[in-house]
Amino acid sequence: GENVEQHPSTLSVQEGDSAVIKCTYSDSASNYFPWYKQELGKRPQLIIDIRSNVGEKKDQRIAVTLNKTAKHFSLHITETQPEDSAVYFCAASIEGHNNAGNMLTFGGGTRLMVKP
Amino acid sequence: AAGVIQSPRHLIKEKRETATLKCYPIPRHDTVYWYQQGPGQDPQFLISFYEKMQSDKGSIPDRFSAQQFSDYHSELNMSSLELGDSALYFCASSRDRGPGTEAFFGQGTRLTVV
Numbered sequence: 442g443e444n445v446e447q448h449p450s451t452l453s454v455q456e457g458d459s460a461v462i463k464c465t466y467s468d469s470a471s472n473y474f475p476w477y478k479q480e481l482g483k484r485p486q487l488i489i490d491i492r493s494n495v496g497e498k499k500d501q502r503i504a505v506t507l508n509k510t511a512k513h514f515s516l517h518i519t520e521t522q523p524e525d526s527a528v529y530f531c532a533a534s535i536e537g538h539n540n541a542g543n544m545l546t547f548g549g550g551t552r553l554m555v556k557p
Numbered sequence: 558a559a560g561v562i563q564s565p566r567h568l569i570k571e572k573r574e575t576a577t578l579k580c581y582p583i584p585r586h587d588t589v590y591w592y593q594q595g596p597g598q599d600p601q602f603l604i605s606f607y608e609k610m611q612s613d614k615g616s617i618p619d620r621f622s623a624q625q626f627s628d629y630h631s632e633l634n635m636s637s638l639e640l641g642d643s644a645l646y647f648c649a650s651s652r653d654r655g656p657g658t659e660a661f662f663g664q665g666t667r668l669t670v671v
Contacts, residue, residue: 473658475659475660477662482645482667483664484662484663484664484665485600485647485662487659490659530599543588543590543607543613544605545600545602545649549599
């Protein structure tokens, strides 16, 4: 099955700096890579995703890059703010016919702390 | 916009008791997933349903079972509860085909086994 590794496990940055979180995956059939932000005791919330037919996607201060050959993808947050502090999870799945393999395999999570 | 609804939000059970968690997906979503998240852990996939049929099975114990009903809501039944079953249980839903197949999570059910 799929295995997703995520680094670092904790990341502390100064407000206004950039933060980068990296993930690798093992199953070359995976073609959908979402990123979730989770605050303590709350549900994971989708912040951005990327599919294997593109290499980069950006949404305001958040961007994600994907290298299919190397099987890794990264989340970039620019101009970080204290409210960006949370746990971020990368995930991988296979979008396909009849939903087979659509379940998300999550990375271990990164606790991001943005210091004011 | 309607979201994924889970009930109950909190549940306290004793060891060896049973529990039933319910999930109501976003309207027109045909796929439901169940995840278990222990303290400080990432969500672990348990089981999923597509069009009321089980589609994938993950690390779901034999003591647990689940189903999806004709109205697409799903229930996770947990028997012979153990202390280690204490966790946040999330349900997520998505559409299988076309644009917008993202999975959206419910608020979760916090199960505490004492």
